[in-house]
Amino acid sequence: MQYLIAFLVGGTICALAQLVLDHTKLAPPHVLVGLTVLGAILSGFGIYEPFVKFAGAGALIPVCGFGNAIATGMLQEVKRLGWEGLFTGAFEITGLGVTAAVVFGSVIALVSKPKD
């Protein structure tokens, strides 16, 4: 069941993004930024967490999950440290993703070349 929900929710987010790409002048980076910001805002209102509980990977894997992770990390750190948390929290959870992308990206760039 959880797999079906993940499929439907994740697929729907991607389908909506495709609709926006096809019917507006927006380029992919615009849409990715929009989804990330949306995720952060929904997270700030406390809506994204129940959404993750419901949809699992369907909410975590799309890039709005990344915006949620930034805002969630900030809130955690604010609760722990006070205002300093606003500045330490962005990479609390997402640091892993960014680091993974940098490490894997560097290794692959050293061994693999772009192909046609």
Place this chain on the structure above:
Amino acid sequence: MDPQQKAKQEAYQKLVKEHSPKPNAWKHVMWAFLIGGAICVLGQLMLDIFTKLERTETEAAAATLAAMIFLGAVATGLGFYDDLAEIGGAGTAVPITGFANTVVAAAMEFRREGIILGMGSKMFVIAGPVLVFGILSGFIVTLIRALLTGLF
């Protein structure tokens, strides 16, 4: 601009708009749905596996993201992810594997201009805006929430 030229431009732009190919909307959206959904199912599978292995939900989610980024990176390195994107469109761009793809594709592309000035400085050329605006919007909503709930 003189009015005659302006009228000519407007007429031509209207003509181009009328004759632009209409993207096969339902086909595009269906493929984005199927491929995006499938990547999320793969993520769910990882999440279930890591939930059994890790102690907390947060750790399981973190491990899942790392694994998905690894998969996206490898698929990019093998030259396979951009071919998948030609079918899947947003279905490949929106999941976290697409984020990995933007970083890895830029790293591969600019590696030729050197490790530091090429790969190093251009790795986030596509992913940069996502980080910048993710952080800015996260900062603002968290600030507002902290002020409203009296966390300071």
Place this chain on the structure above:
Amino acid sequence: MAEKRIGQQTIILSNPPRIISHHCTVGPMEGRGPLAKYFDDILDDDLLGQTTPEKAELAILEQTINKTLNKKSLFVQDIQFYIAGDLLNQIISANFSARSIDTSFLGIYSACSTFTQGVGLGAILIDGGYADKVLSATSSHYQTAERQFRYPIELNVKRKPTNQHTVTGAGAVVLASDGDGPKITSVTFGKVIDLGIKDVNDMGSAMAPAAIDTLTQHLKDTGRTVGDYDLILTGDLSRQGKKMFTILAKDAGLSLGEKHQDAGVMIYSPQQPVGAGGSGCACSAVVTIGYVFKEMVQGKYSRVLIIATGALTNALTFQQGESIPGIAHAIVIEV
């Protein structure tokens, strides 16, 4: 009034220069297209064993030039001018290629219409008595153009149906005051036409008005009609641009019918993943050298009008919201 000019923009070459040698090279993608049998060389590896695509484009250009000269046992010393251009910043492929060609060099740029601009200028130099032999060449490469104008190669971007695919390849010709080969009989250099198209994913529509302007001006200047040509080949308008060109031609009262072909449409088959078709400096060059010249020798065509088209944009101006002006240069080739 200069005696070799007629009308507003057309130059008549009274001692028409001959194309005595020519050669074209294409990449693997073009080699899988419907014109494969016409191309002189088809590469298996679009990087030609080089470490960067920029080096590969240069190597393809140099190899094409060498083969053009070797075919007719010509030497660089025989050439008085080398005219070349490409798509990259500061036409770097052309500039680098001129390092090994020990003669006067003219670097030119008019985006994908560089081929006819170069051949047209070379023909004028010869007709005017300023040179006996001129070498003209141009190149483009999918990977170098992609990274300069668009996104990294491996990035997950879905092509829009109006996007064009830059042709990997190069074409070179040697023009001479005497010898055998098709002759260039007139040249019409185009005006820059900007009808305010800003969509970088639809260069074809941006260039079509320039192509129509050059065509109508050429016909007006020469007093000819479409019927005087066996083939009118536009350069890299591709499917979308060809559609707009056909509509504009109809508005101008021209019925082109089967006489009009577009190099960007011809070079790939509709099944290939290339969006609306081909583009790039090499597109009109390889289709003209590969297809048109060979068919002229076979007797299929005897008088052809080549109108190569260029979109004059760069990677910064479109982000700044500027429109994309178009240009088109025409040459008439006869056997």
